[in-house]
Amino acid sequence: MFDAHRHGPGPNAEELPPRWGALIASSGPRQWAQIAESPPLPNVRYCYGLLPQEIQAFSDTGMDLEQVLQNLEKLITTQRDSAVGEIGIDDRFNQTVPMNSQLLLVERLIGLAQSLDRPAILHVVRADGLMLNLLKRMKPRIPLLWHGFLGSLETARELASLGCVVSIAPSVWRTGTKLQDRLNVLQTPVLLETDYPYHYRSPGEAPASYKKILEHHYRRFAQATGTSVETLERRCDGYAQVFTNQ
Numbered sequence: 001m002f003d004a005h006r007h008g009p010g011p012n013a014e015e016l017p018p019r020w021g022a023l024i025a026s027s028g029p030r031q032w033a034q035i036a037e038s039p040p041l042p043n044v045r046y047c048y049g050l051l052p053q054e055i056q057a058f059s060d061t062g063m064d065l066e067q068v069l070q071n072l073e074k075l076i077t078t079q080r081d082s083a084v085g086e087i088g089i090d091d092r093f094n095q096t097v098p099m100n101s102q103l104l105l106v107e108r109l110i111g112l113a114q115s116l117d118r119p120a121i122l123h124v125v126r127a128d129g130l131m132l133n134l135l136k137r138m139k140p141r142i143p144l145l146w147h148g149f150l151g152s153l154e155t156a157r158e159l160a161s162l163g164c165v166v167s168i169a170p171s172v173w174r175t176g177t178k179l180q181d182r183l184n185v186l187q188t189p190v191l192l193e194t195d196y197p198y199h200y201r202s203p204g205e206a207p208a209s210y211k212k213i214l215e216h217h218y219r220r221f222a223q224a225t226g227t228s229v230e231t232l233e234r235r236c237d238g239y240a241q242v243f244t245n246q
């Protein structure tokens with residue numbers, strides 16, 4: 001069971017479903033440290049990224065962006081099996097980091113992934129059109145994953161034509177998302193993710209273990225698309241290969 005996006009150090013084997021694999025992402029220096037010492041695991045790829053909303057946290061400690069970017073590049077270069085992510089744009093933080101600066105940052109980071117020939121994991125919140133335009137302009141020739149996708153079928157199709165795979169998180173089950181009613185007509189490659197420990201929980205739902213969250217998401221997605229969990233798993237494992245192929 002492949003988890004296309006989660007955070008934190010690699011979990012213990014007993015917490016995992018069978019045939020587990022993952023892309024374990026990080027969004028800034030504090031999270032890099034959590035995963036940098038993790039042992040290599042089969043079908044797991046560690047990803048080092050930087051989200052615009054993290055800039056404030058290290059600026060407060062006296063580090064500047066250029067320094068952090070240098071550290072990031074060094075980390076990705078020395079950790080030869082690593083990927084770049086998560087990186088992206090997030091309109092909720094437009095007040096602290098203006099969207100123009102966010103776009104410049106993410107363009108630079110996609111450029112870094114491209115120059116090191118590593119996959120990149122994208123985070124996009126309320127800025128789908130801007131990211132889509134950037135990708136159309138850059139046309140990166142690396143595996144691209146758009147995590148936490150909640151966009152339209154049209155955007156999914158355009159992304160697929162650019163070679164970008166979308167990954168769907170439990171947030172799709174939030175009341176009122178349009179995508180949850182269209183999953184059965186989504187024809188493009190899709191991966192599933194938990195975004196653990198930042199995963200969505202329905203109001204009133206009791207906290208569940210990591211394994212339960214992942215299994216529940218697969219089960220619900222299989223139901224919504226009229227397939228079996230086994231078929232869904234096999235399909236996701238196939239799409240995941242391009243990201244874990246080390």
Ligand SMILES: [Zn+2]
Pocket residue numbers: 005006007025086195198
């Ligand atoms: Zn994330």
